Amino acid sequence: MNKTDIFDSLASLSIEQLNKLHSKIEQKVADKKARAQRLSSAPPRSQSDLEKLASHQGLDLSGLMREISKR
Numbered sequence: 001m002n003k004t005d006i007f008d009s010l011a012s013l014s015i016e017q018l019n020k021l022h023s024k025i026e027q028k029v030a031d032k033k034a035r036a037q038r039l040s041s042a043p044p045r046s047q048s049d050l051e052k053l054a055s056h057q058g059l060d061l062s063g064l065m066r067e068i069s070k071r
Contacts, residue, residue, distance in 0.1 A: 010018065039056055054060070 039053060
């Protein structure tokens with residue numbers, strides 16, 4: 001779907017529908033921010049928790065974790 005298709009779809013909606021869509025999008029953004037905040041605010045308690053946190057952030061820490069465990 002390209003920009004033109006999206007604009008055409010949105011243009012066919014009423015103001016009420018657009019407002020509802022806007023509210024839903026804002027709620028999803030707020031939910032994602034809150035989830036990210038919860039995940040980043042709690043310190044990891046084990047290696048598994050750290051790996052989950054890194055995975056959520058899109059990081060691959062497996063090599064770093066192996067290096068740390070060798071020391």
